[in-house]
Each structure stands twice: as C-alpha cells, then as structure tokens.
Amino acid sequence: MTPVITRWSRTATVSSSIGGLAAVVLAAVPYAAARAETALIDLFLFVALANLWNLLAGFAGLTSFGQQAYLGVGAYALYLYAAAGVDPAVGVVLAALTAAAVSLPVSLLVLRFTAGYFAVATWVVAEVLHLLATVSPRVGGNTGVSLPGVSRYPLVLWQAITYWWALGLALACVAGIAVLMRSRFGLDARAVHSEPTAAAAAGVAVGRVRRVAYFLSALGTGAVGAVLFCHSLYVQPASIFGPQYSVYMLFMVLIGGLGTLEGPLLGALLFFAMQQFLAGYGAWYLVILGAVAMVVTLFAPKGLWGAVSGRWDISLLPVGYRYRR
Amino acid sequence: MTWLNAAVQGILLGGEYALIACGLSLTFGVMRLVNLAHGDLAVCGAYLALVFSSALGVPAWWTLPLLLPLAFGAGVVLQLSVLGRALRGGDLAPVLVTFGLSVVIENLLLVGAGANTRSLDGGRLAQASVELTGGIVVSWLRVTGLIVALAVLGVLQVLLRSTSWGRSVRATSDDVDTARLVGVRVRPVFATVAGVAVATAALAGVFLGMISAFDPLAGGTLLIFAFEAVVIGGLGSLWGTLAGGIALGLTQQLVGEWNSQYAVLAVHLLFLLVLAVRPQGIFR
Numbered sequence: 001m002t003p004v005i006t007r008w009s010r011t012a013t014v015s016s017s018i019g020g021l022a023a024v025v026l027a028a029v030p031y032a033a034a035r036a037e038t039a040l041i042d043l044f045l046f047v048a049l050a051n052l053w054n055l056l057a058g059f060a061g062l063t064s065f066g067q068q069a070y071l072g073v074g075a076y077a078l079y080l081y082a083a084a085g086v087d088p089a090v091g092v093v094l095a096a097l098t099a100a101a102v103s104l105p106v107s108l109l110v111l112r113f114t115a116g117y118f119a120v121a122t123w124v125v126a127e128v129l130h131l132l133a134t135v136s137p138r139v140g141g142n143t144g145v146s147l148p149g150v151s152r153y154p155l156v157l158w159q160a161i162t163y164w165w166a167l168g169l170a171l172a173c174v175a176g177i178a179v180l181m182r183s184r185f186g187l188d189a190r191a192v193h194s195e196p197t198a199a200a201a202a203g204v205a206v207g208r209v210r211r212v213a214y215f216l217s218a219l220g221t222g223a224v225g226a227v228l229f230c231h232s233l234y235v236q237p238a239s240i241f242g243p244q245y246s247v248y249m250l251f252m253v254l255i256g257g258l259g260t261l262e263g264p265l266l267g268a269l270l271f272f273a274m275q276q277f278l279a280g281y282g283a284w285y286l287v288i289l290g291a292v293a294m295v296v297t298l299f300a301p302k303g304l305w306g307a308v309s310g311r312w313d314i315s316l317l318p319v320g321y322r323y324r325r
Numbered sequence: 326m327t328w329l330n331a332a333v334q335g336i337l338l339g340g341e342y343a344l345i346a347c348g349l350s351l352t353f354g355v356m357r358l359v360n361l362a363h364g365d366l367a368v369c370g371a372y373l374a375l376v377f378s379s380a381l382g383v384p385a386w387w388t389l390p391l392l393l394p395l396a397f398g399a400g401v402v403l404q405l406s407v408l409g410r411a412l413r414g415g416d417l418a419p420v421l422v423t424f425g426l427s428v429v430i431e432n433l434l435l436v437g438a439g440a441n442t443r444s445l446d447g448g449r450l451a452q453a454s455v456e457l458t459g460g461i462v463v464s465w466l467r468v469t470g471l472i473v474a475l476a477v478l479g480v481l482q483v484l485l486r487s488t489s490w491g492r493s494v495r496a497t498s499d500d501v502d503t504a505r506l507v508g509v510r511v512r513p514v515f516a517t518v519a520g521v522a523v524a525t526a527a528l529a530g531v532f533l534g535m536i537s538a539f540d541p542l543a544g545g546t547l548l549i550f551a552f553e554a555v556v557i558g559g560l561g562s563l564w565g566t567l568a569g570g571i572a573l574g575l576t577q578q579l580v581g582e583w584n585s586q587y588a589v590l591a592v593h594l595l596f597l598l599v600l601a602v603r604p605q606g607i608f609r
Binding site for chain 1: 353407410414415416419422425429432433548549553600
C-alpha cells in the first residue's frame with residue numbers, strides 16, 4: 001500500500017466549520033444579548049493577545065515581556081488620532097499601524113539579544129514608553145486621558161462597534177496566525193524556534209524571521225491596545241503599560257500549550273474563567289498565575305493542549321503533515 | 326556645586342548597581358541563565374533585613390552576617406530545585422520560569438508586607454557624614470556602600486582568577502561539556518554561583534534599602550538597572566559592569582538634580598543609546 005501524506009483532516013473540517021459558525025453567532029450577539037458584550041470583549045482581547053504572544057514566543061522563540069509597550073502605543077496613538085478629529089472606530093487601524101511602525105526601529109535594538117536578555121530589553125522599551133507617557137502633558141501625564149469623539153455614536157452602537165472590533169481581532173489573530181504558520185514563513189519560524197543555528201545553516205534568514213514576527217505581533221498588539229481603550233474609554237500609563245499584561249499573556253500561552261495554534265485559545269478561555277472567579281483576590285491571584293506558569297513550564301511544557309493532542313492524537317488546526325502507511 | 330555634589334552621589338550609588346549587576350552577569354556567563362527574578366531577590370534581602378533589624382533592634386547592616394549566609398543558601402537551594410531543572414528544559418524554559426518566580430515573589434511580598442514604601446535603619450552610619458573640599462557633603466553610609474561594593478567585586482575577581490573554584494567556574498563558563506569532560510563537577514559550580522549571585526544581590530538590596538527606599542515591586546526596576554549596567558559596561562566584564570553601574574548612578578543623580586521626573590527615563594535612554602551606537606558596551 002502506498003503511503004499517504006495528508007495535512008487536513010476530518011476533525012479539522014469539523015472544528016473549523018464549528019469555529020466559523022460560532023463566529024457568525026458571536027457576531028450577532030450585540031443584536032440579541034447586549035449584556036454579554038462587556039465580558040465577551042475581554043475574552044476576545046485575551047484570545048488575540050494570547051495568539052500574538054504565542055506568535056513571538058511559541059513560533060519565533062522570542063520571549064518578550066514588553067508587549068505592553070504596543071498596547072500603550074496603540075491606545076495613545078488612538079487618542080492622538082481621535083483628538084485630531086479622526087473617527088475613533090477607524091482610528092483603531094491607524095493606531096495598529098503606528099504601533100507596527102514604532103516596532104521597526106525598536107526591533108533593531110532589542111533583537112540584538114535573544115532569550116533572557118531579549119526579555120529584559122523589551123521590558124526596558126515598555127518602561128521607556130511608560131515614563132514618556134507620564135511626563136507628556138499632551139497625553140494627560142500620570143492622570144491619563146479619555147477617548148474623544150465617541151459621542152458621535154449612540155452609546156449602544158459604540159459598544160457594539162467595540163465588540164465587533166474585539167471579535168474581528170480575535171478571529172484575525174487565530175486565522176491569520178494559522179495561515180501564516182502553514183506557509184513557508186511558519187516553517188522557517190518554527191525552525192528558528194527549535195534551533196536557530198541549524199535553521200541558519202539550512203538557509204533560513206533567522207534575523208528576518210524574528211523581525212517579521214516581532215513586527216506582526218506589534219501590529220496586532222497595537223490594535224488590541226486601541227480596542228482596550230475603546231472599551232474602557234479611559235487610558236492611564238500605569239494600567240496600559242502595566243507588566244501584568246505580560247503575566248496574562250505568558251500564563252494563557254503556557255497553560256494552553258506553547259507553540260500550538262489551539263493552545264492559546266484554550267488558555268485564553270481558561271484564563272477568562274479564572275478572571276471571573278479569582279480576580280478579586282488581587283495579589284494572591286497573581287501569585288497563583290506565576291506559580292502555575294512555573295509549574296507548567298517545568299513539568300508539563302506542552303500545556304493542556306499538548307496533553308490532549310498527545311493522548312487522542314487530534315489537531316483542530318493542523319500545521320504539520322501526517323504520514324500514513 | 327550642587328552638580329558636583331550630585332556627581333559624587335551618583336558615583337557612590339553606582340557601586341550598588343554594579344553589585345546587583347555582577348550576579349546577573351555571573352549567572353549569565355556561567356549558566357547562560359538570565360534570572361528575571363534577580364532584582365526581586367535583592368528586594369527580598371532588603372525585606373529580610375527589615376524583619377531582622379526590627380526584631381533584634383539593631384541597624385540593618387548589623388544583620389548582614391545573618392542575612393548573607395541565608396541568601397547564599399537560598400541561591401543554592403533555588404538552583405538545585407528550580408533553576409537547574411529549568412536550564413535542562415531548553416532555551417525558553419529559564420526565561421519563563423524565572424519570570425514566573427519574579428511574579429510570585431513580588432506578589433508574596435505585596436501580600437506579606439503591604440504596598441507601603443519602606444526604608445532600612447542605617448543607624449549612626451546613616452547620620453554621619455563627611456565634608457569634602459568645597460562644601461560637598463557625603464554620608465558615610467554611601468561611602469561605605471561603595472567601599473563594600475568595590476571590596477566584593479575585588480574579592481570575586483580574585484576568587485575567579487586564582488582559586489580552584491574560580492577555575493571551575495571559568496571553565497564551565499567557556500564550555501560546559503568540555504568542563505565536564507575534564508572532571509569539573511558542574512552541579513556544585515552552578516549552585517555556588519547561584520548562591521554568590523543571590524548573596525551579592527541581597528547585599529546590594531540592603532545598602533540600597535538604607536540609602537533610599539523600596540517597595541514590593543521595586544525588583545523589576547532593579548533587574549532592569551542591573552541589565553543596563555551589564556550591557557553598558559560590556560557583557561562579561563566585571564570591571565566593565567562596575568563602570569556601567571557608575572554610569573547609571575551618575576546619569577540618575579545628575580538628571581535628577583535637574584528634574585527628578587526624568588532621572589530613571591534618562592538612565593533607560595542612555596542604555597538604548599549605548600545599544601544603538603556601541604552594542605559591545607562603552608568600556609570594552
């Protein structure tokens with residue numbers, strides 16, 4: 001019997017059909033169940049953030065603990081555009097592009113490092129932007145600013161717009177990264193992740209792969225920052241540039257499964273549920289998140305999804321190829 | 326004169342930054358480990374000194390003979406239990422684990438000690454000061470801080486250069502596998518290096534706690550400062566790190582003299598500037 005090499009599977013067809021259907025149903029939520037909007041916006045933004053961090057850490061091997069820099073750039077760029085008269089619903093796009101533009105010169109500096117020192121360098125960048133925001137009276141300094149130009153929409157419509165933006169971002173991140181990872185770039189990125197030297201020897205442009213991943217992640221994170229601002233209508237340097245976002249991203253991706261497409265989605269759902277029950281515990285909550293991240297890394301580095309797919313051999317969004325005799 | 330005064334204070338402060346940075350640099354050099362909880366361990370040292378000194382009713386620096394062996398032990402235990410395992414888990418694992426550790430430490434301190442800013446009692450050393458020429462007054466505490474930092478860095482240099490432990494450390498730092506082949510027992514080397522790193526961090530934490538103030542979340546900034554001192558001084562050079570620390574202290578105090586809002590920002594910008602134009606470090 002001749003060997004068969006397949007990529008797609010029946011499970012994948014079923015799961016992506018269910019996913020597509022769920023997206024349509026979720027898009028109709030503002031018409032039917034407006035009360036669920038606020039919570040779902042958080043969930044969608046978590047999904048987006050987890051996927052974007054996974055793109056960096058899980059696929060390109062870059063552990064950034066400074067992605068809150070781009071949340072802040074996205075939010076503050078949206079403020080500046082909206083203050084200049086741009087419709088804030090459109091300004092989200094410009095804000096994301098601004099974050100991506102900022103990431104280009106930054107990547108020249110921080111990508112001089114890898115692993116641990118890269119992590120600290122990205123953190124420095126986030127701190128610099130944080131401090132710049134606190135000393136700039138133009139963006140409200142320490143006290144922060146509220147989003148101008150929202151009053152052109154009725155409140156209900158504005159909430160729905162924010163909701164659709166959040167949903168769209170989550171879908172774009174999941175689908176975009178899935179497509180990206182199935183492309184040549186995805187193969188290169190995973191090669192860089194597993195062994196940069198061998199990847200370079202095999203002809204992969206290691207530096208370019210890292211830069212592209214960093215750029216795309218900044219683009220998406222900037223959009224998330226802008227939508228966070230649309231949602232809260234108020235932004236303050238201490239919250240938007242807060243390192244707790246890095247803790248959240250790390251936790252979601254690790255618990256779900258680093259370097260898988262399904263993992264961050266699962267991690268975001270779990271984190272969302274935990275947030276509902278445990279967020280009131282403040283510091284203890286963060287102690288738990290940190291401790292779980294440590295334990296998972298040390299004892300179950302493949303995360304929850306790794307355990308599931310290892311046990312039942314399934315893949316909802318297949319990236320690799322399957323060889324059957 | 327105030328500028329000259331600020332410069333002197335900056336140089337004195339730089340010693341403490343170098344002291345924190347040397348542990349970071351040493352663990353990276355030997356184990357390729359960047360301990361993202363390094364700054365938090367320094368803050369832990371300061372809190373422990375606070376507990377001891379208020380329990381015993383003595384100035385904070387009196388507790389050092391008790392504190393430093395404990396910190397060394399904590400470093401050894403940390404290495405043997407958590408960090409060693411993380412190092413065997415690939416490139417990303419140490420980063421993820423030590424970041425998790427940092428989050429755990431910061432928030433445990435927040436739960437245990439509250440969010441208030443604290444400072445340590447330096448006793449008579451903190452009040453005594455000496456007047457240099459031209460009205461520049463320096464406190465003995467800061468002078469002692471720099472002298473202790475220089476002494477520790479010097480002793481470390483001698484230990485690394487001319488003891489058998491130092492030879493093992495340098496061999497391991499060059500190439501772990503070859504060091505093993507020629508009979509270096511790597512596990513104890515890693516453990517003692519981690520112990521030294523945590524002890525020096527705690528020492529610096531205590532002096533910084535007496536000179537200025539700290540809170541449970543101060544570790545992040547200390548880690549960043551240590552990292553910046555290492556990079557500005559040039560990776561892997563102990564005296565370069567000292568120079569880097571002093572460059573940080575100088576920048577912080579001089580800019581702070583002009584406008585304290587910009588002091589920390591200026592330090593970070595100096596780091597980014599060095600990274601952009603001279604990534605191998607100024608002093609290399």
